[in-house]
Amino acid sequence: MPELPTHHRAGPLHWIATASAMAAVIAAAGLLQPDPATGAPAAPSTAGNPGARSAPQEPAPDAHALTYPLACGTVAQLVTATAQGDLDGDGRPETVAAVRCDAGSGTPPHAIYVLTRAAAPGSAPRVVATLLDPARRQNATDLTVSDGRVTATLLGYSSRQMPRSDPDVKQLSKWRWVGGKFRQELTDSTARSV
Incomplete structure (x- = not known):
């Protein structure tokens, strides 16, 4: 049976080199993490045009950041549903909000409003259209x-x-936004502009 080679004990210099290499690998792994998943589409690539910058996606207006033109008397207004998307093709998202009075009992009618960001930074969003009037x-x-x-x-x-x-x-x-106003399409083929 052949004799096994003699094993040498690692010295302090060996352990310092090993620890330094491991720290470098861990630091590199931390820097190379993928972006967190957001559900948003990836930003367009600017690889072919080094001078181009991709504009950050502007958030949709916050439906809870304003008072609506809905008469509720002494009870509060209640936002029951929201949806966001670019409705007029300008590349900035709008918010659509279904709002009713928070009556506590009964079924108060809804209003549906379209909100856009105010021009001044930090200003509350503003209502730009009423799609459903509560009088209906x-x-x-x-x-x-x-x-x-x-x-x-x-x-x-x-x-x-x-x-x-x-x-x-x-x-x-x-x-749908058509010709500078929202056009309503009903399932019974009647249409009405708001």
Whole structure:
């Protein structure tokens, strides 16, 4: 049986070199971490144009940062749903908010508003359009924004005698920015501008 080679003990210089190499690997791994997943699309590449800068994506307006033109008397206003997207094609996202009075009981009607950022930095967002007027006595559900179109299911009543807890009319409604205003497309083929 052949004799095994003699093993030499590592000296302090060996351990210092090993520790330094490990620290360098750990530091490099920390610097090379991928960006956190945000669900947002990747920014366009500027590799072919070194002078180009990609503009940071501006956040959509905060639907809770303003008071709406909705008369609620002594009760508060309640934002029940929001959706965001670029509705007018300017590259900046708008927010669509379904808002009603927080009556505590009953089913107060909704209003649907479109919000944009104010021009002055730090200013509250502003309402630029009313898609659903509360005078129509409807409630909004399933609020979405996709491909520049706002979609909501509107629940209403066939007569004033219908109890507010039992809507008997359901309609899918869509709004799109056309010619400088929002145009409503109803499922019964009627259309109305707001």
